[in-house]
Amino acid sequence: MPDPGTEVRTVPGALPDDPAGPPAPAERLEGRLEALRREGRAALVAYGVAGFPDLEGSLAAFRAMAEAGADVLEVGPPYSDPLIDGPVIQRAVTAALDAGTRMDDVLGLVNELTASVDAPVVLLVYYNLVAHRGPKRFAAELAAAGACGAVVPDLPPEEAGEWLEASRAAGIAPVFLAAPTSSDTRLAAVAEAGRGFVYAQASLGVTGLRASLAAGIEELVGRVRAHTDLPVCAGIGVSNADQAAAVARFADGAIVGTALVRRLADAGLPGLRALTTELADAVHTARPSGR
Numbered sequence: 001m002p003d004p005g006t007e008v009r010t011v012p013g014a015l016p017d018d019p020a021g022p023p024a025p026a027e028r029l030e031g032r033l034e035a036l037r038r039e040g041r042a043a044l045v046a047y048g049v050a051g052f053p054d055l056e057g058s059l060a061a062f063r064a065m066a067e068a069g070a071d072v073l074e075v076g077p078p079y080s081d082p083l084i085d086g087p088v089i090q091r092a093v094t095a096a097l098d099a100g101t102r103m104d105d106v107l108g109l110v111n112e113l114t115a116s117v118d119a120p121v122v123l124l125v126y127y128n129l130v131a132h133r134g135p136k137r138f139a140a141e142l143a144a145a146g147a148c149g150a151v152v153p154d155l156p157p158e159e160a161g162e163w164l165e166a167s168r169a170a171g172i173a174p175v176f177l178a179a180p181t182s183s184d185t186r187l188a189a190v191a192e193a194g195r196g197f198v199y200a201q202a203s204l205g206v207t208g209l210r211a212s213l214a215a216g217i218e219e220l221v222g223r224v225r226a227h228t229d230l231p232v233c234a235g236i237g238v239s240n241a242d243q244a245a246a247v248a249r250f251a252d253g254a255i256v257g258t259a260l261v262r263r264l265a266d267a268g269l270p271g272l273r274a275l276t277t278e279l280a281d282a283v284h285t286a287r288p289s290g291r
Helices: 025-038 055-067 087-098 103-114 127-133 135-145 161-170 184-193 217-225 241-248 258-285
Strands: 043-049 072-076 121-124 149-151 173-175 198-201 232-235 253-256
Touching (some): 025 149, 025 173, 043 258, 072 103, 241 253
Parallel strands (some): 043 072, 072 121
16 A cells, blocks of 8 residues: 555556556567567657756657657756767757756656656666766656656666666666677677667767768668667667658667757747657658568
């Protein structure tokens, strides 16, 4: 019996009296991606900055993307040194920080978001923010807020022991990045340590709009698949519907961030909703060539 005042979260679609209990957060994420894979469809993973244009506006933006067809929502807590983020996301992050958005606000946003959408939610968070709260506390707070996992782009699996232990205890998915320069040894480590999906970097540069997909991304996805059955989603430089559809033909998901953040800044919620619909339609109808 929970203590008075304790919130009891339920998973959408789970039966309250199910003796097995609801699935672990990581299993919900993997289940959603596996269901799409069985249908022969790729996933649209849609990124946004928590607190941009403001806290309520970002919550509305994430909800709009889910309603418009995003399969997974990737929430980016604002951070003062966003290592892999290009100028569009940096400007959004700066605006969120200047408005006073902090990690407690982000966790509150995630809690409200996961209570109102079916799409699994993951964070894209730099490890300094994890370490500041402590991996055990951070992972537990993510799970309590309803998040399914976290992408930590600056944490290699070889140095992630404490985070992996905390993630397992909380039932959330630790998601790692694979780069075109990753050795087979590194890809094997990513596959062994990770849950949820593998984030394949389409470009070695920072996030941003690209005129074309980076050469070698399809080869990288194939190399990752040689080491794991986890879904492989590709991002960084996926900028429009044509590029997202191209990624969906060989990967399990297309991750789009900068284009969505820029559209929100330029055209507000209507523009964001329209672009998300366009991207989702492109990803969901692309003909897979190797999945």
